[in-house]
Amino acid sequence: MMTEPLTDDEFYTATPIETGSTRGEILRLREVAVPQLRSVARAWQIVYVTSDSYGELIPASGIVIVPDIATQVGVGPILGYCPVFRGLGGRCAPSQLLADGTEPEADYLAMALDRGWSVAVADGRGLGITGLGPHTFLAGRCAGQTILDLTRATQRLPGLNDDTTPIALWGYADGGRNALWAAEIQHEYAPDLDLRGVAAGAVVADPGELVAEIDDGPFAGLGLAGLVGLARAYAHLPMLHILTTEGHLAVANIENLDATTILARYRQPLGHWCEQADPWADPMWRYVLARERCAQQPPQIPVHLYHGTHDTLIPVESARRLFSDYRGLGVDLNWSEYQVDHLQAATDGAGEAIAHLADYLQRTPPRSIRSTPSTSPPTTTPDS
Structure with a gap:
């Protein structure tokens, strides 16, 4: 890209x-x-x-x-x-x-x-x-x-x-x-x-669960990208107050980059750019992440x-x-x-x-929510 x-x-x-x-x-x-x-x-x-x-x-x-x-x-x-x-x-x-x-x-x-x-x-x-x-x-x-x-x-x-x-x-x-x-x-x-x-x-x-999963691996840059994207969507709220000075500079740079470059350049955990190790624990971010779960x-x-x-x-x-x-x-x-x-x-x-x-x-256009699912996922844990 x-x-x-x-x-x-x-x-x-x-x-x-x-x-x-x-x-x-x-x-x-x-x-x-x-x-x-x-x-x-x-x-x-x-x-x-x-x-x-x-x-x-x-x-x-x-x-x-x-x-x-x-x-x-x-x-x-x-x-x-x-x-x-x-x-x-x-x-x-x-x-x-x-x-x-x-x-x-x-x-x-x-x-x-x-x-x-x-x-x-x-x-x-x-x-x-x-x-x-x-x-x-x-x-x-x-x-x-x-x-x-x-x-x-x-x-x-x-x-x-x-x-x-x-x-x-x-x-x-x-x-x-x-x-x-x-x-x-x-x-x-x-x-x-x-x-x-x-x-x-x-x-x-x-999203909050995803970032926790990838935070110390090759996809860590997606955490910072997600922080930037959600802060833009909720720009009326003080979302970037959790960043350090270095974090603000990173955000200014990352917002013009494609995904490949983001993953290559930003390998640090999200806490590296923030004033606390777990930025998602901030009350404002807890509010936003709760609103962003599917099945609302x-x-x-x-x-x-x-x-x-x-x-x-x-x-x-x-x-x-x-x-x-x-x-x-x-x-x-x-x-x-x-x-x-x-x-x-x-x-x-x-x-x-x-x-x-x-x-x-x-199918005929749906008129109401159906009450019975067609199949269920297996309850077994996948092999390692």
């Missing part, structure tokens, strides 16, 4: 939102090529209106790709795809990577296009658009709102123009977390959307969860607890485990995930 601090592409310049604008409104778009993907009729980079955690309208960017196997452009469902963490800034937004031909998850998008689905990929709040960063990494509501509003915008694109199109959501790791948050808030934030189901793998269900409210659509039992980045036990939480809320659930690690589970689980989404898209 490239690591320049900002893109000089004027297309991504932050646009003031005019009075009377609505969420999902298209501010500008341009047609682009996506060299990694075949069978594409058209693809657009798009800047559209979404909102922040507190309802203020802001611009966001993404990309929409339409397959060429439909009888006419726009026929077929929409898949809202939530990519894994790409970085806090720089030229690493998925809409830019796809146009550059360097998007790591292009094969998963191709699976949806091969089924005749249009694919909408949100960059996320603060990524892509210049001047609004850093990206709000690990902030679930922000992420859920950006993908829901991108699917709204997709329905308004030339040749699509159909607000009754069925929609599914898919993501892995932080992307799976974002897809689930969109599903949790959809009935209140976007009840007009015909959302049919969600597939989410290796979900980051509890039940998705009113079917949910497929999957995970690798040998995942050393996001332990499978956290996803099993999430399954149990959702089951207690009466969510229609499916669960799959794979005897592999984090990266391999993304590949091994993709086919089953998209098959479940295809099934969900064929």
